[in-house]
Amino acid sequence: MLPPSRSTPRPRTILLALAAVGLATALTACDPLPPDPSPSPSVVDTPTPTAETDEPTPEPTSTTPSGTVDPALVENVRDAIASGNTAALEGYFTDPVRVVIAASEADDQLSPVDAVLSLDYVGPGVGTWDFALPEATVDGYRTSVYYADYFPEDVIVGRSSEGPVVAFSPAGDGIDTVFMSIDEDLLFY
Secondary structure (H helix, E strand, C coil): CCCCCCCCCCHHHHHHHHHHHHHHHHHHHCCCCCCCCCCCCCCCCCCCCCCCCCCCCCCCCCCCHHHHCCHHHHHHHHHHHHHCCHHHHHHHEEEEEEEEECCCCCEEEECHHHHHHHHHHHCCCCCCEECCCCHHHHHHHCCCCCCHHHCCCCCEEEEECCCCEEEEEEECCEEEEEEEECCHHHHHC
16 A cells, blocks of 8 residues: 655745746736827937038037936936835826836836836835936946947936846936836846
């Protein structure tokens, strides 16, 4: 006669199952909405000066966020991410807002509520967040073959002491793009 088998699950099996459920829940929150029917401007749509104009082309200006973006927006973004109270950002997001995650295929147009939920990916409120990165650091992000477009001149970008980076692209008095990377090292590929 065989001894009775134990049917109690091992702790590792339980942790793996919980991790799978957590991942499935996170990915479900990133479910894409139908694309916005209105066309968005692109580089091709931007008029370029012709040889007929006598106006000189202005030189680019300083790239500090506080000089080009409403300081209250920068402060509110910084405080929301540092505290983990990302719900405070919902009113700043355009509808829809583009959410992109580095090293993944996540590039979706989300509702402001879903965009807030997606910010959990970078662990807001975890570690110390620095939104006063040296311009040389942000310029380094701009050299990325894959992610340079997510760091425009007026970007609001923060880096956690734990490794994640989050960037918000302002659009008027709101935010139209959120870019997230689970680790800063991913930005240098």
